[in-house]
Amino acid sequence: xxxxxxxxxxxxxxxxxxxxxxxxxxxxxxxxxxxxxxxxxxxxxxxxxxxxxxxxxxxxxxxxxxxxxxxxxxxxxxxxxxxxxxxxxxxxxxxxxxxxxxxxxxxxxxxxxxxxxxxxxxxxxxxxxxxxxxxxxxxxxxxxxxxxxxxxxxxxxxxxxxxxxxxxxxxxxxxxxxxxxxxxxxxxxxxxxxxxxxxxxxxxxxxxx
Numbered sequence: 001x002x003x004x005x006x007x008x009x010x011x012x013x014x015x016x017x018x019x020x021x022x023x024x025x026x027x028x029x030x031x032x033x034x035x036x037x038x039x040x041x042x043x044x045x046x047x048x049x050x051x052x053x054x055x056x057x058x059x060x061x062x063x064x065x066x067x068x069x070x071x072x073x074x075x076x077x078x079x080x081x082x083x084x085x086x087x088x089x090x091x092x093x094x095x096x097x098x099x100x101x102x103x104x105x106x107x108x109x110x111x112x113x114x115x116x117x118x119x120x121x122x123x124x125x126x127x128x129x130x131x132x133x134x135x136x137x138x139x140x141x142x143x144x145x146x147x148x149x150x151x152x153x154x155x156x157x158x159x160x161x162x163x164x165x166x167x168x169x170x171x172x173x174x175x176x177x178x179x180x181x182x183x184x185x186x187x188x189x190x191x192x193x194x195x196x197x198x199x200x201x202x203x204x205x206x207x208x209x
Contacts, residue, residue, distance in 0.1 A: 021139045028147045041148050042155025061164045067149055068192035075142045076200045082138040091131050098124045164188055
């Protein structure tokens with residue numbers, strides 16, 4: 001690939017990345033509704049990783065902890081190298097300053113200052129939109145890695161009948177809904193993912209989204 005092609009791709013990605021990400025998200029949602037595709041991906045991954053899980057006798061709830069740590073690690077690394085956190089922090093600070101000055105101008109009914117702030121508003125809002133779009137960029141990469149793992153968990157879940165004990169919620173079957181319609185295994189995955197991701201992000205010195 002020539003440098004010109006690389007620059008054209010980067011320009012295309014910068015301009016349409018948010019739409020490509022949304023498109024890929026809908027594609028993954030569609031894939032989840034297709035049993036043969038979902039189970040095929042899960043079965044393919046199980047053929048590769050099942051010997052390790054079975055060989056070490058890893059319980060399903062421990063498997064979720066391991067995969068939560070793995071997904072948290074690569075998600076944080078992808079975000080670290082695709083999002084300019086320094087620029088994002090500076091943009092957030094400028095937005096706070098703008099909001100404070102704009103509010104003061106309105107309260108003081110300083111028409112001259114209000115007009116000045118109105119002229120500045122479009123630029124500030126455009127910068128915020130660019131920052132919001134930048135946060136979507138790593139989602140495609142993360143989904144490419146995460147969806148097969150999720151399909152694998154679903155595939156293996158159909159083969160287990162174990163239970164899990166969670167604080168304040170007691171012991172439940174992994175398939176059982178514990179909070180509204182949320183099954184125990186997904187709740188456990190969410191708890192592990194949020195907790196471990198925060199630890200990983202802190203260790204990698206990654207700012208919050």
